[in-house]
Amino acid sequence: MPRPLTRAQIAELYRRLAEDRPTPKTELNYDSAYTLLVAVALSAQATDVSVNKATGPLFAVASTPEAMVALGEDRLASYIKTIGLWRTKAKNVIGLSQKLLDDYGGEVPADRGALQQLPGVGRKTADVVMNEIFDAETIAVDTHIFRVSNRTGLAIGKTPDAVGDRLLKVTPPAYRKGAHHWLILHGRYVCKARTPACGACVLREGCCHFPQKTPAPKPAR
Incomplete structure (x- = not known):
């Protein structure tokens, strides 16, 4: 297991990620708190690309809790097969839509605990909505962030919740708002599960304790 990064290394890690992607954002398509909530709930064990392909037609006919329940x-199910x-x-999307109507007047609550009471909404989904919509300094841990955090030594933990709690403790305040996006995009496109692109990684030197780095590309002659 990689050794933990120091406080100085963590600050440098985020500085490099922020420089590499100055304006990170979710790759899920949405136009309201409700459509983001639905999109994130649908994204469990699915790619953002596949979710966007399904939600495009879906949100064209049902982009509010009322319309979704009526659907x-x-x-x-025919839209998301x-x-x-x-x-x-x-089942969960209909359930959470009905609960939003019954308990919150159709509005998405700006409270993580309340979000987690909705059908099919766990900590990760709630944290994404809180971060993206309500500017909360939350860090939703998916498989990409879990992998990057453990590989680099940024936040070592055996469960997503443990990694999430650790990230909130070690991430400098200036980077907490963007941390979720920087880490997920880095894991998705660089620190990939099977073949990490270590040679193209901005964290390779000095900010990553992963012992099995892939070789850097040889310079062209």
């Missing part, structure tokens, strides 16, 4: 579980776990997700 119904069976018709909703290309996404993994679509039956369960269809």
